[in-house]
Amino acid sequence: MSNLATVESFVEGAPPGELADVIADIKSLTVSDPGLVSKLAPAFEKYNEEQFATVKLPGGSQPVIISSHSALGGGRYYDVESSSSFDFDHTTQKASGVQSHALEGAQADLVKSTLKSLSTYVKEHYPNAAYGAYPIENDSKVAVIIVSNKYSPNNFWNGRWRSLYIFDPASGSLEGSIKVDVHYYEDGNVRLLTNKAVSASVSSGSGAGIAKEIGAGERKYQEELNRGFTSLSEGAFKGLRRQLPVTRQKIEWDKVASYRVGQDIGGGSSRR
Amino acid sequence: MASADPFDSALDLLRRLNPKHTTTHLQSLISLAPDLTEDLLSSVDQPLTIRRCKQTGRDYLLCDYNRDGDSYRSPWSNEFDPPLDGGVGGDGGAGDGAGAAGVPSDKVRRMEIKANEAFDVYRELYYEGGVSSVYFWNLDDGFAGVVLLKKEAKPGSASEGSWDSIHVFEAIDRARVTQYNLTSTVILSLSASGSGLGDLDLSGNMTRQIEQELPAENDEQQIANIGKLVEDMELKMRNLLQEVYFGKAKDVVGDLRSVGTLSDAGRDRQAQKDIIGSMWAK
Numbered sequence: 001m002s003n004l005a006t007v008e009s010f011v012e013g014a015p016p017g018e019l020a021d022v023i024a025d026i027k028s029l030t031v032s033d034p035g036l037v038s039k040l041a042p043a044f045e046k047y048n049e050e051q052f053a054t055v056k057l058p059g060g061s062q063p064v065i066i067s068s069h070s071a072l073g074g075g076r077y078y079d080v081e082s083s084s085s086f087d088f089d090h091t092t093q094k095a096s097g098v099q100s101h102a103l104e105g106a107q108a109d110l111v112k113s114t115l116k117s118l119s120t121y122v123k124e125h126y127p128n129a130a131y132g133a134y135p136i137e138n139d140s141k142v143a144v145i146i147v148s149n150k151y152s153p154n155n156f157w158n159g160r161w162r163s164l165y166i167f168d169p170a171s172g173s174l175e176g177s178i179k180v181d182v183h184y185y186e187d188g189n190v191r192l193l194t195n196k197a198v199s200a201s202v203s204s205g206s207g208a209g210i211a212k213e214i215g216a217g218e219r220k221y222q223e224e225l226n227r228g229f230t231s232l233s234e235g236a237f238k239g240l241r242r243q244l245p246v247t248r249q250k251i252e253w254d255k256v257a258s259y260r261v262g263q264d265i266g267g268g269s270s271r272r
Numbered sequence: 273m274a275s276a277d278p279f280d281s282a283l284d285l286l287r288r289l290n291p292k293h294t295t296t297h298l299q300s301l302i303s304l305a306p307d308l309t310e311d312l313l314s315s316v317d318q319p320l321t322i323r324r325c326k327q328t329g330r331d332y333l334l335c336d337y338n339r340d341g342d343s344y345r346s347p348w349s350n351e352f353d354p355p356l357d358g359g360v361g362g363d364g365g366a367g368d369g370a371g372a373a374g375v376p377s378d379k380v381r382r383m384e385i386k387a388n389e390a391f392d393v394y395r396e397l398y399y400e401g402g403v404s405s406v407y408f409w410n411l412d413d414g415f416a417g418v419v420l421l422k423k424e425a426k427p428g429s430a431s432e433g434s435w436d437s438i439h440v441f442e443a444i445d446r447a448r449v450t451q452y453n454l455t456s457t458v459i460l461s462l463s464a465s466g467s468g469l470g471d472l473d474l475s476g477n478m479t480r481q482i483e484q485e486l487p488a489e490n491d492e493q494q495i496a497n498i499g500k501l502v503e504d505m506e507l508k509m510r511n512l513l514q515e516v517y518f519g520k521a522k523d524v525v526g527d528l529r530s531v532g533t534l535s536d537a538g539r540d541r542q543a544q545k546d547i548i549g550s551m552w553a554k
Contacts, residue, residue, distance in 0.1 A: 006300045013289045013297075022288055028281035029305050124533040148528045157520065161528040178470075182524045184516055188478030189291040192521045196470030222531050224468040226522060232462050232474065233518040236425045236433035240460075241510060245397035251503055253496035256390045259397075 007036060008043040015183035015191070016160035017151035019047065019093075044090035052147040052162050054130045055095045057086055063130040064095075067164075069143040070134050080111055080133060107135035107142050110169065113207030114144060121215045122146060129161075142167045144176075144210065156186035163218065167202065167210055174200045174213050178221050196221050279311055286316060292461060292475040294318055317457040317477060320422045320436050322403050325349050333405040333420040335438070340374050347388045347405045350381065376408045380415050383491045384408040390495050391419055394503065399423045399435075414444040419502050431464040439502050443494060450488040452497060455481045456505045460513055474517055480509060 001009075007026045014022040023037070030036045047053075049071070054063035057079070064070075064079035066088055071077055078085040078101045085101035088094075103111060114133045122131045129148035136143045144165040151158045165176030175198070182192040198217045202209040244250065251259070276284075282301050289297050295318045302309045314336060321334040327349035332338075338345040343352040376384055387406040395404035402423030408415055421437040436459040444451045461475040482505060488494045530537060 001300065001303065003304055006304050009300065010285060010289065010297075013293075015288055018288050022285065024276070025281040025285040025288075028276040029278050029285070029301070031278070124535060125530050127527070127530065127534060129529075150524065150527045157524055159524040159528050161525070180525055180528070182521050183288070184476070184520055184524075185287050187480065188476060188516075189287045189289075190474075190476030190478070190516055190521070191290050191292070192472075192474050192525075193290070194470060194472045218529065219531065220468070221470075222525070222529060224466075225472070225525060226531075228464050228466075228469045228472050229518050229522045232431055232433075232464055232472075233514065236431040236462050236464070237460075237514065237517070239425050240399070240423050240433050240435040241506070242398050242400065243507070243510060247397075250507075251394060251397065251499065253390070253499040253503075254492065256393055256496070256499065259393045 003030070003033065003036060004039055007040065011040060011043040011047055014047065015158055016051070016149055016181050017153065017158040018183070019044075041090060048088070048090050048093065051160070052130075052145055052164075053093060054147060054149070055088060055093060057082065057084060057095050057098050059098070060084075065130050065132045065145050065147060067132070067134075067143075067145055069136050069145065070132060078134075081115055103135075105135055105139045107139050107169070110167075110205075110207055111135055111142055114142065114167075114210050115207070117208040117211035118144065118146075118214070121211050125215070125218070126161075136166070141169070142210075144214065146214075157182070157184045159183070163198075163214070165198070165210075165214060169205055172201050172203055172205050174198075174202050174210060176214075178218060180225070194225065196224075278305055279308055282308055282312060283315070290475070291459075291477055292473060294459075294477070317436075317438050317459060317479075319434065319459055319461075320420055320438070322422065323353065325351075326353055327351055331403045333403055333422055335407070335418060335420060337409065337418045337440075338374065338405070338407045345374065345407070347384065347407060350375070374409060376415070377410050380408045380410050383415070383494060384417070386491060387417070387419075387495050387498065390499055391421070391502075394499065395421055398506070402435075411442060411444065414442065414450065416440070416442045417498070419498070431462065433460070433462040435460055437506060439505065441498060441501070443488070443498070446485065448487065449485040450494065450497065451483065451485050452501055453481070453483050454501050454505060455479065456502070456509060458506075458509050458513060460517070462517070474521065476517075478509060478512060478516070480505065480512075 010022055010026055027037055048066045049068045053066040056063050060082055066077055072085060075087055076085055077088050080103050083100055083102055084098050086095045087097040111133045118131050122129050126148045129146055131146045133142055133144045146163045148161040159182040161180050163178045165174055167174050178196045178198060180194040184190040200213045200217055202213050286297055298312060298316055301312060322331050323334055324331050325346035325348045330348045332346050334344045340356055343354050343356055345352050384406060391404045391406050395402055405420045408417040419439040423435045425433040438457045441452055441454045457477055457479045459477040463473045465471045486497045488497055
């Protein structure tokens with residue numbers, strides 16, 4: 001693998017809210033080749049669009065989303081709610097050059113009504129999320145994005161929940177995925193990564209119907225995820241190492257040689 | 273601003289990138305900064321590899337501490353596989369000094385044999401399966417060693433997992449006691465999948481250190497001391513892993529998205545405040 005491909009893979013693997021730390025590490029590791037970091041712009045763009053990076057527009061109060069679905073090309077993106085387009089610097093993650101951007105076309109009304117219903121849902125379930133809806137594929141479908149971040153670097157953890165849905169008005173199908181990424185790194189490195197495909201149909205085809213299906217699916221998934229934690233804890237984790245031996249007592253190390261005999265009689269050592 | 277030490281940056285990066293792929297990241301870092309190869313290989317813990325001892329038919333674990341070039345020493349037979357050139361290994365010429373080619377002296381090897389037997393019992397009692405290996409080596413003022421344990425959950429079932437314990441210690445002779453310095457790392461990978469759950473991966477590693485002085489009159493006491501230290505450390509780390517993997521991670525997901533509505537949660541908090549307020553008013 002070339003050095004550029006190597007550092008690009010590091011960028012791609014940056015945990016939520018830690019891209020700047022990863023870049024600092026890459027810079028320190030490549031001081032002998034300072035040109036390398038300047039070649040990372042495409043990797044930053046890919047990372048920001050895939051992770052649904054959020055940015056506050058100058059003078060704006062709500063964060064807006066960076067994604068391939070909200071890209072206008074040439075480093076510009078747009079947001080429907082604030083009716084604006086802007087330049088986004090993928091390296092500094094700063095927005096500039098805000099202009100008004102009115103949404104037109106066949107899906108404009110559906111996008112706006114979806115945003116309205118989504119706003120109520122997001123406020124009720126996400127303490128800190130950005131959301132967006134955008135017409136895609138020549139104005140034939142609508143992409144809906146929700147991204148929720150919580151960063152607590154002082155306590156060595158960061159997290160991100162991101163959902164992407166594509167609604168097809170022709171068939172009424174809503175397809176998407178929910179991804180959760182949690183990083184905990186105090187005296188260690190622990191990572192939760194999930195990916196859940198979602199598939200539903202919205203018979204009404206309305207913005208309210210889309211938001212309702214999204215809400216129901218996300219609730220179901222989060223409940224399933226919580227059960228997943230419990231079953232891993234009670235199942236695989238317990239099966240790997242017991243908290244205490246069957247005797248519920250710690251080992252008497254001065255007598256450990258005599259355990260050997262009992263163990264062999266019990267035949268336990270043959271088990272895998 | 274002076275730039276950071278590249279070694280520290282490499283460790284910082286490994287603390288951030290997906291811990292499930294530490295071995296891959298380590299290879300990438302080594303190709304990026306070959307100067308760091310030795311330091312990184314000796315300080316970054318990776319999941320352990322299992323090999324079968326040709327002499328005894330028993331499984332043992334591979335790590336940097338039983339490696340000589342491309343050969344690894346079995347704790348059960350004391351033989352290197354593949355055999356080392358020049359016939360070093362086994363009982364070959366180590367004497368009472370520091371072992372040639374990473375082979376402990378006869379005295380320390382005798383302790384190593386006993387420690388392997390003791391931790392084999394420990395493994396069966398706590399892991400009910402898996403593989404254990406203990407390697408000792410001589411120090412000028414004592415000895416050092418590593419206790420390795422590995423267990424893999426059945427692959428193919430709805431949930432999978434693996435546990436690797438790596439306990440590196442020094443036992444240094446002091447006037448009346450032995451000073452033990454223990455650094456323990458547990459690498460724990462868990463995953464689950466299903467139609468409702470999709471794919472879930474929960475992987476990582478945690479490291480803890482402890483220093484303790486204990487009397488050790490003979491080899492049996494040495495092994496008992498090391499056994500107790502490792503046993504206590506693993507209990508502590510198991511509890512910690514449980515807290516982080518199933519408590520903290522779940523809490524963070526709950527911080528990202530609330531299952532119940534936030535207005536209900538707000539009303540509950542207000543109701544609680546009102547109750548507490550009315551209790552104070554009485």
